Amino acid sequence: MRHLVLTGFMGAGKSSAAVRIAKSLGRDALDTDALLERQFGMSIVSYFDRHGEDAFREAEQQLVAEVLAEEKPSVIALGGGALQSAKTRKALARHLVVYLELDAAAAWARVRNSKRPLARDENAFHALLRKRRAHYEDTAHAIIPNAPRGAVREALPWLRDLLERPAGARMIWTSGKGWGYPAVFEPGVLARRDLWVTRRDAVTVSDENLAAVHPWLKEGIVVAPGETAKTLAQVESVCSQLAERNFERGRQIVAVGGGVVGDLAGFAAAVYQRGTPFVQVPTSLVAQVDSAYGGKTGVDLPAAKNYVGAYHQPDAVLVDTDALAGLPRAELVAGYAEVVKTALIAGGRLWKAVAAGVDLSKPLDPWIVFECARTKLAVVAADERDADLRQILNLGHTIGHAIETAAGYGTLRHGEAVSVGLAGALRLSGQDALREQVVEICRAAGLPVTVSGVDEREVLECIKLDKKRKGDSVPFVLAGGPGDVTPGHSVPESEVRSAVKELLE
Ligand SMILES: NC(=O)c1ccc[n+]([C@@H]2O[C@H](COP(=O)([O-])OP(=O)(O)OC[C@H]3O[C@@H](n4cnc5c(N)ncnc54)[C@H](O)[C@@H]3O)[C@@H](O)[C@H]2O)c1
Numbered sequence: 174m175r176h177l178v179l180t181g182f183m184g185a186g187k188s189s190a191a192v193r194i195a196k197s198l199g200r201d202a203l204d205t206d207a208l209l210e211r212q213f214g215m216s217i218v219s220y221f222d223r224h225g226e227d228a229f230r231e232a233e234q235q236l237v238a239e240v241l242a243e244e245k246p247s248v249i250a251l252g253g254g255a256l257q258s259a260k261t262r263k264a265l266a267r268h269l270v271v272y273l274e275l276d277a278a279a280a281w282a283r284v285r286n287s288k289r290p291l292a293r294d295e296n297a298f299h300a301l302l303r304k305r306r307a308h309y310e311d312t313a314h315a316i317i318p319n320a321p322r323g324a325v326r327e328a329l330p331w332l333r334d335l336l337e338r339p340a341g342a343r344m345i346w347t348s349g350k351g352w353g354y355p356a357v358f359e360p361g362v363l364a365r366r367d368l369w370v371t372r373r374d375a376v377t378v379s380d381e382n383l384a385a386v387h388p389w390l391k392e393g394i395v396v397a398p399g400e401t402a403k404t405l406a407q408v409e410s411v412c413s414q415l416a417e418r419n420f421e422r423g424r425q426i427v428a429v430g431g432g433v434v435g436d437l438a439g440f441a442a443a444v445y446q447r448g449t450p451f452v453q454v455p456t457s458l459v460a461q462v463d464s465a466y467g468g469k470t471g472v473d474l475p476a477a478k479n480y481v482g483a484y485h486q487p488d489a490v491l492v493d494t495d496a497l498a499g500l501p502r503a504e505l506v507a508g509y510a511e512v513v514k515t516a517l518i519a520g521g522r523l524w525k526a527v528a529a530g531v532d533l534s535k536p537l538d539p540w541i542v543f544e545c546a547r548t549k550l551a552v553v554a555a556d557e558r559d560a561d562l563r564q565i566l567n568l569g570h571t572i573g574h575a576i577e578t579a580a581g582y583g584t585l586r587h588g589e590a591v592s593v594g595l596a597g598a599l600r601l602s603g604q605d606a607l608r609e610q611v612v613e614i615c616r617a618a619g620l621p622v623t624v625s626g627v628d629e630r631e632v633l634e635c636i637k638l639d640k641k642r643k644g645d646s647v648p649f650v651l652a653g654g655p656g657d658v659t660p661g662h663s664v665p666e667s668e669v670r671s672a673v674k675e676l677l678e
Contacts, residue, residue: 174244174245175246175267175268175340176241176246176247176268177194177198177200177246177248177268177269177332177336178241178248178249178251178268178269178270179191179248179249179250179251179272180251180270180273180309180312180313181273181275181309182253182275182280182302182309183253183280183283183284183289183291183292183298184275184280184283184284184292185273185275185280186273186275186325187250187251187253188204188206188250190250190273190325191203191204191248193325193326193329194248194325194329194332195248197329197333198248198336200246200247201245201248202248202250203240203249203250204249204250205233205237205240205250205252208240209229209232209233209236209252212232212236213232216288217229217290218288218290221290222290230254230257230258233255233258234255234260234261237261238260241264241265253291253305254291254305256308256309257305262311265312266340267340269314269332269335270312270313271314271316271317271332272309272310272312272313272315272316272317273317273325274309274316274317274318277298277299280298280302281295281298281299284298307522313343314335314340314343315328315331315332315335315343315345315346316345316346316547318346318547318550318551323348324346327346327348327353328355331344331346331489332344334369334370335357338369339359341359341360342358342359343357343358344356344357344358345358345543345546345547345550347466347550347553347554349553349554350557352468352486354488354489354490355370355489355490356465356466356490356492356550357370357489357490357491357492358494358539358542358543359491359492359493360493360494360495360539361493362491363387363429363454363456363493363495364387364493366387366389369491370452370488370489371425371427371452371489372424372425375424375425375426375427375452376393376394376415376418376420376424376426376427377390377392377394377426377427377428377429378393378394378396378426378427378428378429378430378434379393379394379395379429379430379434380396380397380399380402380430380431380433380434381397382398382430383434383456387429393427393429396410396437398433400433400473400587401582402433402434402437403436403437403471403472403473404472404473405472405474405481407437408437408440408444411441412444412445415445420445420449421446422448422449423450424449425449425450425451425452425488426438426441426442426445426449426450427451428442428451428452428465429454429456430454430456430457430460431455431457431459431460431504432455432457432459432460432463432464432587434460435455435460435470436464436469436471436472436479438451439451439453439470439471439485439487440470440471440472440481440482440485442470442485443470443482443485444483448485451485451487451488452487452489452490452491453465453487453489454493455490455492456493456496456497456499456500457500457504458500458504458507458509458542458588459504459507459511459587459588461492461497461508461542461546462508462511462512462515462541462546463545463549463566465487465490465492466490466549466550466553467549467550467563467566468485468553468557469482469484470484470485471483473582476638477635477638478574478577478578478582484558490546492542492546494537494539497536498536504586504588505533505537506533506618506619506620507587507588507589507592507620508588509531509533509588509615509620510569510588510589510591510595510615510620511545511588512527512531512541512545513527513595513611513614513618514566514569514591514595515545515548515549516528516545516655517568517611517652517655517658518548518552518566518568518656518658519544519545519656520654520656520657521656522544523541523544523545524656526540526541527614528610528614530614530617531618533618533619549566552565552566561661562660564648564660564661565650565658565659565660567650567660568598568650569591569592569594569595569596569598569650570650571594571598571639571647571649572593572594572597572598572632572636572672572673573587573592573593573594573595574590574635574639575633575635575636575638575639576590576593576594576635576676578635579627579631579632579635580624580626585624589621592615592621593621593624593676595611595615596608596611596623597672597673597676598649598650598651598652599611599652600675601662601664601668601672602652604652604653604654607652607654607655622676623675623676623677624676624677624678625677625678627677629670629674629677633673636669636673646663648660648662648663649663649664649669650662651664
């Protein structure tokens with residue numbers, strides 16, 4: 174049996190969460206700091222002052238090893254620095270490690286007046302969090318970001334399920350105003366027909382390509398593949414088929430496919446009987462790193478992409494990175510543009526991994542997919558309705574969408590248009606060196622960075638139709654560098670024209 178182990182920085186609320194979770198699972202709650210204080214016969218502060226941190230860490234490592242070796246499964250709150258020990262990190266692999274993530278400012282606000290020995294100086298505190306963060310992230314099977322009050326309680330049924338899943342399964346919890354759901358990453362679920370996060374009476378919506386790989390999807394609704402299926406006519410067709418099946422509102426629609434199926438089926442779920450629950454099972458790279466999360470659903474009009482839609486958050490997202498093996502190479506490559514975009518937004522370790530170069534002839538590291546999802550979910554949780562921050566996810570999209578529309582839907586893949594759009598956005602950002610680097614990364618991945626046969630005036634017209642337009646001006650998302658992407662910039666028309674011009678052959 175696996176222990177459920179809570180990790181995270183000081184102030185994340187591990188001890189109280191352990192008590193709550195243990196109660197619900199019928200297990201004992203253990204707190205390694207409290208156990209150590211009992212063993213030392215003094216407070217951790219006194220032990221630190223008398224014997225120093227090294228002696229404390231040694232005792233901590235020993236105690237954690239003993240607790241993890243216990244047969245009886247329990248819920249364990251681990252001290253904030255326990256993951257510094259490589260032995261402890263290794264021992265945790267077979268248990269369910271839940272990282273209660275808290276941003277630096279929130280963590281400091283919670284502990285600044287406590288007696289914790291490592292919370293005496295704010296700068297040192299932030300430096301310590303930066304140092305430890307990678308260990309928290311790398312050992313975690315489940316991440317509950319920012320630990321908002323109530324998030325652990327909402328995530329609890331999913332944590333219980335995760336305890337029963339294979340050790341490789343991982344989860345990111347996300348929540349906003351009035352909603353919360355898990356993105357679960359578990360390789361192999363599609364081939365096993367094991368969509369365990371869905372309800373029994375769910376109906377799948379997929380496309381012909383997916384149904385060819387997984388014939389059981391033919392029992393559900395199957396649409397034609399590709400962007401041309403993202404129409405209001407197709408929404409009507411899906412809704413009519415649901416009605417023919419006597420599908421009622423309380424049941425669940427399950428979108429199994431790429432971004433097209435996700436957007437289309439998600440929109441059908443948003444409007445069918447004024448709203449039906451749905452689950453996303455993204456199978457393309459675009460969908461796994463981007464479109465399946467955040468609840469934006471919709472279809473295209475002939476005039477512009479994604480012009481009709483609704484915000485409708487899924488009940489869950491189930492990601493099978495093994496499915497990417499069946500994805501045509503050109504689609505994988507196209508999806509990589511969203512990876513590059515997301516890495517630019519995230520900066521840090523994700524940007525480093527992408528900048529180091531990724532060989533797409535080999536299976537993509539599932540860590541990259543996971544980190545892209547985490548980045549997107551964090552942005553959406555901060556701004557579900559695109560009021561401000563969420564617009565950063567459109568880096569490269571204003572020009573990209575315009576080129577996609579001007580070329581005619583179905584001519585360029587969405588990701589290919591985004592790749593070209595990224596080059597445009599970085600030129601507008603005045604980031605010429607970063608632009609060269611990104612162009613090189615995209616080129617090496619097999620993505621286009623210019624297009625032919627597209628009319629400049631038409632692209633500029635399409636930019637003016639951008640959904641983010643306010644009056645006459647279209648705000649652009651610009652980058653000051655990796656990890657520094659901001660929305661709402663106005664750019665002179667002449668600069669936009671010349672940035673577009675250099676993208677057209
Ligand atoms: N809602 C959002 O937030 C959001 C974000 C980004 C993109 N999008 C939308 O996503 C769409 C693009 O998504 P996409 O690139 O996934 O396109 P897509 O859904 O058309 O999928 C690409 C192709 O790959 C096939 N495919 C998908 N998964 C497969 C698998 N595992 N094995 C074999 N074939 C597979 C599909 O049948 C299709 O032919 C666009 O319409 C875009 O507007 C939406």
